[in-house]
Amino acid sequence: MASFYGGILVSTYWLKQPDVQVEETEHGQIICTLLNRSETIVYEGITVFINFLTYLQQPRNFEELLVWGEQNKITKEVLVETLQTLVNDKILLTGNHPWNLAGESRLWSYLAAQTSSLDQLADSERAWCSSRVGIIGVGGVGSRVAHELAAMGIPSLILIDHDNVSTHNLTHQSLYPKNAVGELKVNVLKNILHHRYGTLIETVHDPINQEISANILEKLKTCSVVILCADEPSVDTLADWITPYLTKNNIAHIVGGGYHGHSTSTGTTVIPGVTGCWKCYDSLVERKDMHxxxxxxxxxxxxxxxxxxxxxxxxxxxxxxxxxxxxxPLLVNGMGDFDLETGKFKWRPGSRNENCDWCASISKSYPSFMK
Structure with a gap:
C-alpha cells in the first residue's frame, strides 16, 4: 500500500531531466540550464547539490534517496523539500514507474522536456516502439519522411508507391542513387533504410486509384499513422479517395500537402473523432472545376x-x-502555406464539423495535448 512522507508518495521515482545542464560559478552558485526549454535557474546555498543531481541521472525511489541522504548527512525534511523544489522547477521527472533515457537517442531527451511525468514518458516510449507508419508516395517528400522516421528509430514502415526511379528524380529525390534508375522506388528505399537503420519495412507497389485495392486497405489497418505524400493525380484527389476509409477506421493520418515554385502547402493532420477530418475542410481546399x-x-x-x-x-x-x-500536432484543425521568398507562414483555420457525414459519429477520448 502506498504511503506518504511530507506530501511525497514513497513509491514514487525521480529522474533528472536529460536536458538539464549543471554548472557552478566561482561564488558557489549552481546554474541549471534547461537546454530544450531555453530556461535557466540559479540555486544558492544547497549543499552537495551537484552530487544529488548526478545521483538522479538514474531513476531513484524514495528508499534509495533516503540512503543517499544518510550517507551525505541530509535529513529527510531537507531531502523532501529539495525534491519538491526541483519537481516544481521542472528539473526532475517523477512517476510511479522507473523510466530512463532510451539508449543514446536525443529524440527522448527532447520529448522528456515536454512533460514532468515518468509514467507518461514510459507510455509514449511503448507507443513509439510498437508503432507502424504507412507512407503513400515515396518521391521527394515521402522518401525524406521515411528516411527521417527510420533515423529516429521508428520500428516499422509500410511504403506504398508503384513508380520507378527515373533520371529526373535524382536531383530532388536524393536518397535514390543513379544506378537505381528503372527500379521500383519502394524496393530501393527499403534496402537503403533497412541497411542503415535496421527498420522493418514492407512494400506495396499496387497503383492507387479511386477504387483502393483491398491489399492496400488491409495494410493501412495495421498503421498508427498514415502519411499521404503521392502527387499523382494530386494530393487533394488522393485524400478524397483514401481519407474516408482512414477516418472510418479511426486511423490518424497526415495529408502531406505539396510544393510549387517558392511556396509549400503543409496539408493537415487528422485524428478521427478529435480534430476535423478531410471532409470538414472542404471549404479550405482550392479545387478546380474540372468541367x-x-x-x-x-x-x-x-x-x-x-x-x-x-x-x-x-x-x-x-x-x-x-x-x-x-x-x-502543429497541423491540426486547418492548413498552412509557407512562402520561402518572404519567410511568412499563413494559416487557414478549420474546425470539426459536428454534422460531418464522415466523422460526426466517431467518439474518441481527447489526447492530453488537445485538452
Missing amino acids: RVYQHIRGISGSFNPLIQILVSFIISDTVAVITNLTR
Missing part, C-alpha cells in the same frame, strides 16, 4: 530541395506528436 477547365499544356513546377525539407519537417513533427501524445 469548366481543360488542360492543353501541362506546366512543370519547380522543385527546390530546401522547400521540400520544410514540408517534411512539419510532417515528421506531427507524426511524432500523434504517436507519443506528448505535444500538440
